Amino acid sequence: MFIELSEMGSAVIVDPAMRKLQQEGEAELYFVIFKNNVKSLNILNTIPAGNIFTMDPGNFYTLLKDIIRFIAWCRAKKITTVIDLELFSRFTALLSFFSGALHRIGFASYHDEGLYRANLINRPVRYNAHVHIAVNFVSLVNKALDRYSTPYATPPVSKDELKLTQAAVESKALTAVQEKIRNLYPAWNGEAIVLLNANASDLLPQRRWPQENFAAAARELLASFHNVLIIATGAAAEKEYVQQVVNKVGHEKCVNSAGIFLFEELVPLYTLSTCMLTNDSGPAHFASVTPLKIFVLFGPETPALYGPLGNAEPFYLGLPCSPCVSAANHRKTSCTDRPCITGIQPAWVSARLRQYLTEKGASVRQYPDQVLFPQFPGSRIFINE
Known part of the structure; x- marks a missing residue:
């Protein structure tokens, strides 16, 4: 049983590790997650619906009731092993203990700084803050497979072990x-679709690239190409925020789709699109199960640890202060200026997107060659390298 309550992106990143355990350990997989995040497990359907337990964090009483249900559910399912994917969460460590499982695997600080979780986790794995989280997840699975006996995850993890399965998309969904x-833009006739995901989770608003920067990059693309349609995406609750970006673009070929596409329609949308520009947030990971080219804006976190596993390319300045949030500081920062994200210039971003769209055959308008692709001075880190 895997436990990952609050991170929708991590529910996608862990998929290669889960499939490894399923195939090499012949394990039946279960998953525990908050009910408002459960849709992330439906993208690849690695976990059968009947093996998913959802918890409601709405208030203390609903959570308490679900904890009691959880204890009974674990015993009914005869859970033998728990893999806690959360980084030093005492709550999930308690859930692991309450599960009654004989083997409780999770991250431990060991000699490093970090939250103490006593023996609630009885098969600890030292969390390595210098490798990608997907590697850490595979190391947890290697512990479950008895590939090493100490808290140090010595077995190497190959690139092949980090490859995401591509989602199956039905023609009727497309x-x-x-x-x-076409309802959003009736004149659409197969033009290349560029997606803008301008919002990010309220849990870490420092990740948001400014609205005016998204708008400036979009205007550059629309001024450069005849056959591009820009669709700004988001949940229904983000509609007003997304509309502000669209208004700043001020072009009929930039439309607001917030709340229009169901979560289940995101993968088909990504499949039909040419590329996406997004903040460091869930959609970057959801799109990784498709061939879509994903350009991700990183600020207070680093793509070296949390970059999407798909066809992704980050924009990351790599300032001396970056990354400023981590498992060791509970992902908290007091920085309000946010130069790590605001310092990424729209001209750099739009230039790289123009280059990519040109390579993909989009029709280019006429403009001086010498200003087409200004050099981005930051570090572009490719996660698969």
Whole structure:
């Protein structure tokens, strides 16, 4: 049983590790997650619906009731091993203990700084803050497979072990999404679709690239290409925020789709699109199960640890203060200026996107060659390298 309550992106990143355990350990997989995040498990359907336990964190009483249900559920399912994916969460460590499982695997600080979780986790794995989280997840699975006996994850993890399975997309789902695109922009006739995901989780608003920067990059693309349609995406609750970006773009070929596409329609939308520009947030990971080219803006966190596993390319300045949030500081920062994210210039971003779209055959308008691709001075880290 895997426990990952609050991170939708991590529910995708852990998929290669889960499949490894399923195949090499012949294990039946279960998963525990908050109910408002459970849709992230439906993207690849690695976990059968009947093996998913959801918890409601709405208030103390609903959470307490679900903890009691959880204890009974674990015993009914005869859970033998728990893998806690959370970074030093005492709550999930308690859930692991309450599960009654004989083997409770999770991250431990060991000689490093970090939250003490006593023997609630009885098969600890030292969390390595210098390797990608996907590598850490595979190391937890290697512990479950008895590939090493100490808290130090010595077995190497190959690139092949980090490859995400591609999501299956039905033709009727593609047709439904195409119809919604035409409803948003009736003149759409197969033009290249560029997605903008301008929002990010309220848990870490420092990750948001400014609205005016998204708008400036979008205007550059629309001024450069004849056959590009920009679709700004988001949840229904983000509609007003997304509309502000669209208004700043001020072009008929930039439309607001917040709340239009169901979560289940995101993968078909990503499949139909050419590329996406996004903050460091869930959609970057959801899109990784498709061939979509993903350009991700990183600020207070680093792509070296949390970069999407798909066809992703980050924009990351790598300032001396970066990254400023980590498992060791509970992902908290007091920085309000945010030069790590605001310092990424729209001209750098739009230039790279123009280059990519040109390579993909988009029709280019005329402009001086010498200003087409200004050099981005930051570090572009490719996660697969």
